[in-house]
Amino acid sequence: MRAAVCRALGPPEVVEIEELPAPTLGPGQVRVRVGAAAVNFPDVLLVAGEYQIKAPLPFVVGSEFAGTVAEVAAEVDELAVGDRVTGTGLTDAFATEIVVAAGSLTAAPAGLSDADAAAAGVAHRTAIHVLRSIVRLAPGEEVVVLGAGGGVGLAAVQLGVALGARVTAVASSDDKLAVAAEHGAAHLVRHGEADLRGSLRDTLPDGADVVVDPVGGDLAEPALRALRYGGRFVSVGYASGTIPRIPLNLVLLKGIEVRGFEFGGFATHEPEAMRRNEAELRDLLESGRVRPHIGATFTLDDTAAALRHVADGRAVGKVLIDVAGATAASPVR
């Protein structure tokens, strides 16, 4: 099989494409022919050795894929050859095939291509859990989304709109904001040039109900200040590279609720909410009410460039690796 391999930690460019022996199938496992894989920010961190979990070297990069079951171990009866599935893990997705535990796979949403199924994974699941269970978003509420052009941010824009909220998208470029507007954002705020606190006050003079923050750094505090009394702030990630420190007096004065979201903890402690939210997401995807935005598609040979695209904060929506060569006429679209 062909795979994107990391043999030494470093920048995206350390990742090289190699021909490797196909992994053997163990008990309870399934072999999937990968059609498409999505790049996530933690893939970059893992290659750099900066993720909270370390993968032993060498490893095949990639945490999210969609494809078709090609082989099942004898005792697996819940999946059959030909089933279309999606999967997430720490590594191994940027390869023509992957062997995983049958129970770790999910049926691909009906009617979605491998590209769309891979693109609607971690980012959209994160966004639905955050909006439904962490901040309990209600129709008509004002939600500010930081990093609104990125994977999690744009998914939060789409799902916030689908759940009936009014979304203020915050991003660094007009291109990213234009895409957020295409997906229904009511207000657009470009950060970087003007003071974010002032821009948000002008945009939402009565304050916001909710802030979704996958970026952290210098944006978190001004966004938190934009909340009205009793507002909710959720910390989802630190794509800026800096974990912000929030003065607690701001929380005290406005009765603000600050929460965090992390997949592992949520899955362990709120399995019923997780199941319910993901069923709702599946309905939204299968009905076409929400469709992931694929901002760029790279071939497997160009995996390092795909990782670089994400590392540099240039991703708009999801960045895809077209492993099967089904959609990419050119390296990037």
Ligand SMILES: NC(=O)c1ccc[n+]([C@@H]2O[C@H](COP(=O)([O-])OP(=O)(O)OC[C@H]3O[C@@H](n4cnc5c(N)ncnc54)[C@H](OP(=O)(O)O)[C@@H]3O)[C@@H](O)[C@H]2O)c1
């Ligand atoms: N808690 C969880 O379970 C969970 C789940 C999924 C993801 N995450 C985390 O959420 C964060 C966002 O993930 P994502 O998939 O949305 O990433 P992404 O697609 O790369 O988007 C991240 C956004 O962050 C902003 N940014 C600011 N400084 C940046 C920098 N130095 N490098 C890159 N981006 C920068 C960019 O927005 P602007 O250009 O508009 O500023 C960018 O669009 C990551 O930290 C990821 O690990 C957490």
